[in-house]
Amino acid sequence: MSNKNQNQSKGGTIALNKRAKFDFFIEERIEAGIALTGWEVKSLRAGKGQLTDSYVIFKDGEAWLLGSQIQPLATASTHFVTDPTRTRKLLLKQRELYRLREAVEQKGYTVVATALYWKNHLVKCEIALAKGKKLHDKRDTEKERDWNREKQRVMSHPAP
Structure with a gap:
């Protein structure tokens, strides 16, 4: 096993x-388990996961992750149906599910996936309760980030 794989696991x-x-104001972060098949875990060990444009929906009292992609390895068996963008079930406690669903339905929040990571030998998904930003909010965030970067440059290299 290579050193890189040991660090990931x-x-x-x-x-x-x-x-x-x-795109969002992140209000609260929650750790959730995720139901995966064997080939998906192997692909994630190889770093083939992607969360861009993924979000969470609530259906039949359960949370489901949509829009995430896990690309199958070239060595994946041919007798498995490998759908890279399948809907995956999130494993949350009933209390967390209720609180998240209530915030989405009543307060206008959305739930987005922010990270996939290893916790011991399990794959965990960090989801966040978030509110959408308007265009002017995005511009303000960008200006503030640029200003902080410029401040760091000036502080680290004082003028002669």
Whole structure:
């Protein structure tokens, strides 16, 4: 086993949804388990997961992750049906499900997946309760990020 795989299996990040911070105000983060098949776990160990444009829906009292992609390995068996974008079940407690569903239905929040990571030998999905940003909010965030970057540059290299 290579050193890279050892680090991943002990708690490394598999995939991040960087777009979520740009498009949403993140209010609260929750850790959820995710129901995967064997080939999906192998693909995630190889770093083949992607969370861009993924979100959570509630159906029949359960939470489901939509829009995530896990590309099958070339060595995957041919007798498995490997759908890279299938809907995956999120494993949450009833209390968490109720609270999230209530926030989505009554308060206008949305639930987005922000990260996939290893916790011991299990794959966990970090989901966040978020509100959408307007265009002017995105511009303000960008200006603030640029200003902070410029401040760091000036502070680290003082003028002669």
